Structures are given as C-alpha cells and as structure tokens.
Amino acid sequence: MSAIDGTGEPWLDGQHQMHGYNYSSEAGNQAGGKALEQNRTLDTFLSGVEKRAYRMAQLATNNPDEALDIVQDAMLKLVEKYSHKGEDELGPLFHCILQSRIKDWYRRNLVRNRLRSWLGSADPNEDEEDALQQVADPAGRTPEEIVMVDGSMEALEVALKALPLRQQQVFLLRAWEGLDVRQTAAAMKCAEGSVKTHYSRALKALRLKLGEHWQ
Amino acid sequence: MSDFREQIQTENAADEKFLAGVKQRLDYSCDVLDVRTVSRLKNIRHTALEPKPKRFSPLWLSFGGMVTATFLVFSLNLSSLQLPGWTTNGEDAAPLEDIEILTTTESLDFYEEYEFYQWLAENDSSGL
Numbered sequence: 001m002s003a004i005d006g007t008g009e010p011w012l013d014g015q016h017q018m019h020g021y022n023y024s025s026e027a028g029n030q031a032g033g034k035a036l037e038q039n040r041t042l043d044t045f046l047s048g049v050e051k052r053a054y055r056m057a058q059l060a061t062n063n064p065d066e067a068l069d070i071v072q073d074a075m076l077k078l079v080e081k082y083s084h085k086g087e088d089e090l091g092p093l094f095h096c097i098l099q100s101r102i103k104d105w106y107r108r109n110l111v112r113n114r115l116r117s118w119l120g121s122a123d124p125n126e127d128e129e130d131a132l133q134q135v136a137d138p139a140g141r142t143p144e145e146i147v148m149v150d151g152s153m154e155a156l157e158v159a160l161k162a163l164p165l166r167q168q169q170v171f172l173l174r175a176w177e178g179l180d181v182r183q184t185a186a187a188m189k190c191a192e193g194s195v196k197t198h199y200s201r202a203l204k205a206l207r208l209k210l211g212e213h214w215q
Numbered sequence: 216m217s218d219f220r221e222q223i224q225t226e227n228a229a230d231e232k233f234l235a236g237v238k239q240r241l242d243y244s245c246d247v248l249d250v251r252t253v254s255r256l257k258n259i260r261h262t263a264l265e266p267k268p269k270r271f272s273p274l275w276l277s278f279g280g281m282v283t284a285t286f287l288v289f290s291l292n293l294s295s296l297q298l299p300g301w302t303t304n305g306e307d308a309a310p311l312e313d314i315e316i317l318t319t320t321e322s323l324d325f326y327e328e329y330e331f332y333q334w335l336a337e338n339d340s341s342g343l
Contacts, residue, residue, distance in 0.1 A: 043264055050256045051245035068255055075263035153240050175234050176241050207233055 038083050045090045046075055053098055056172050059160050060102045061109075070105055074098040095177065095187040099169060106165055152210075159209040163202055170195055171202035 050071065057067035074097045082093050160168055166188065173184045174195070184199075185192045 039264060043260070046260045046263065047257075050260055051248055051253070052241075054248070054252065054256055055241065055245055064252065068252070068259065071256065072259045072263070075259055079263045080267070152236075153244055156237060156240050157244075172241075176238055203230065203234075206237070207230075210233075 041087055042079060042083055042090070045087060045094070046078075049091070049094060050075075052176065053094070056098065056169065056176075057102060059157065059168060059172070060165060061105055062161060066105060070098065070101045073101050091177070092179065092183045092186055095173060095179065095183075096189075099173075099187050099189070102165070102169065155210055156206075159206050162209075163205060166190070166194075167198045167202040167205070170198035171206070174199050175203075 053071050053074065054067050057070040058064055061067050061070065074094060077097045078090070078094050082090065085093060160171070163171065170184055170188060173179045173187055174181075179187065181192050181195050184195045188195065
C-alpha cells in the first residue's frame with residue numbers, strides 16, 4: 001500500500017526508494033505528492049499521444065512491431081529524463097525523442113538492407129499477416145463506410161509513405177501534431193527554413209496525389 | 216494585384232480544407248487501431264511509468280569492482296607470500312589463529328585450556 005494516499009499504486013513506493021524520500025515527514029509528503037502529480041501528468045500526456053506516435057512511427061517504418069519498439073523507447077526515455085518537465089514542454093520533448101528513434105531506425109535499416117542486398121537474402125517483411133488484424137472492424141462500420149473512408153485513408157497512407165522521411169515527418173508534426181515551425185525544427189534537429197521547405201514540398205506532393213480522394 | 220491576392224486566398228483555403236481532411240483521416244486511423252495494438256500501447260505506457268530500480272553507474276561499478284579485486288589480490292599475496300629470510304613466528308600467526316577460533320565449532324573450554332595443551336605438545340615433542 002502506498003505511504004501517501006493509500007491508493008496502493010506500486011510506483012509510489014518505487015519513487016520512495018528511488019529518490020530516498022521520507023514519507024513519514026511533511027517534506028516527504030510534499031515530495032511524494034509532487035511525484036504523484038508528475039506521474040499523472042505523464043500518464044495523461046502519454047495516453048493522449050501514444051496512438052498518434054505509433055501511427056507516425058508506423059508510417060516511417062512500415063512495420064507495426066518496429067513502430068511499437070520506437071514508441072516504447074521514446075516513452076521510456078521521456079519518463080527517465082524529463083518526468084520533471086511541465087505539461088507544455090512534454091510534447092516537443094517527446095517528439096524530439098521519437099524523431100531521434102525513427103532516424104536511428106532508418107539508419108540501422110539502411111545498413112541492414114544494404115547487407116541483405118549484398119548477401120541476397122529474402123525480404124523479412126513477407127511474414128504472414130497477424131490473424132487479429134483480420135477481425136471485424138472495431139468501430140462497427142458498415143462495409144460501405146469502410147470502403148469510402150479506408151479507400152481515401154489507404155491512398156493517404158500510400159502517399160505519406162512515398163514521401164521522403166524528413167518531408168513525411170515534418171508534415172505529420174506540423175499538420176497533425178500541430179507543432180509550430182520552431183518546435184518542429186527542434187524535434188527534427190534541422191533549421192526552421194528546412195522545415196518550411198519540407199512542409200511545402202510534402203503538402204504539394206500530397207495534394208497532387210490525393211486531390212481526387214478529397215473531392 | 217487583387218487577382219493575385221484572391222488567388223493566394225483561394226489556395227490557402229484549399230490547403231486548409233485539404234489539411235483538415237488529412238487530419239480527420241489520420242485521427243480516424245487512430246480510432247480504429249486494432250485491439251492488440253491498443254493493448255500493447257497501454258502496456259508500454261504502464262511499463263514506462265513503472266518505477267525503475269536505482270541503477271549504479273557503470274563507471275562507479277567498475278571502479279568499485281577494481282578496488283575490491285585489488286584488495287583481494289593484495290590480501291591473498293600477503294597471506295601466501297614467503298620471501299627468503301622471512302619467518303612466521305607465533306605473534307605473526309596470532310590473527311590467523313583468532314580467525315580459526317572464530318570459525319571452528321570446538322567448545323570454548325578447549326580454547327581456555329589451549330595454552331596448556333600447547334605446552335603439553337611441546338613437552339611431548341622434546342621427549343620430556
């Protein structure tokens with residue numbers, strides 16, 4: 001059971017041990033309360049961003065498991081290094097870490113693919129599709145709705161995947177995550193001018209490819 | 216000039232409409248993620264928020280390990296080193312005897328009479 005509020009949340013005792021807080025004292029209670037508040041802030045933030053982060057990583061990697069690994073790394077790093085940061089800072093920091101992980105994956109994959117092409121081995125993405133992916137639509141849509149929405153979604157996905165990685169991620173950060181130019185530049189570790197260029201090119205390419213799906 | 220401005224405004228409006236459509240579809244793609252992925256994301260978040268045991272810095276760990284290893288090697292060398300001209304007398308061996316006493320299971324009476332037994336053994340060996 002928790003020494004603070006009796007919620008029994010296991011992380012509290014862990015914080016106690018980790019930081020050496022003395023919860024029997026007033027100061028200890030304050031510190032524990034702060035840690036509880038930080039944990040709640042992080043939980044709220046991560047639960048709000050996790051699906052979008054996964055989709056961004058999935059679009060970059062085209063592999064659900066790799067995308068989950070990237071999101072896991074980003075979450076662990078954020079909690080480990082920046083749990084003390086305020087709510088408004090968490091978004092840019094998280095995306096900075098996420099982009100860093102995506103870039104790492106991209107580099108590793110590039111090397112791996114080169115090795116594979118030299119060795120002439122088979123494509124590892126030819127695995128069987130997961131049976132759970134084949135179950136009925138979780139949102140309960142009619143087949144007509146699926147065709148209509150998924151048709152344009154599929155087209156969007158194909159168009160996004162066809163973009164160069166930096167253009168793709170800049171576009172997603174700006175258009176979907178709502179980061180401004182400065183925050184996007186910080187997340188992508190590039191100049192603000194590059195962000196504007198990437199975004200403009202991505203938008204132009206997507207409009208050209210997807211125009212018909214948005215009629 | 217006004218035509219150009221109108222054209223820009225029309226372009227911006229079209230961009231905004233397009234972007235709203237993209238955002239809507241991407242949001243929707245999150246809403247319809249499969250159960251397994253949603254569950255795994257939840258587990259990942261919970262794992263990330265779990266407390267981690269305090270980790271020792273590898274530098275300190277290696278430093279501590281090095282100090283311990285040096286101490287052990289030094290101790291072993293001291294206890295086993297027999298340089299020429301060195302002899303061990305009773306006084307030098309006393310700490311080792313103490314350790315032996317502490318680690319054996321002999322009764323305490325035996326050690327209280329230890330000096331007598333030692334004297335007896337010396338007398339026996341000298342043939343007295």
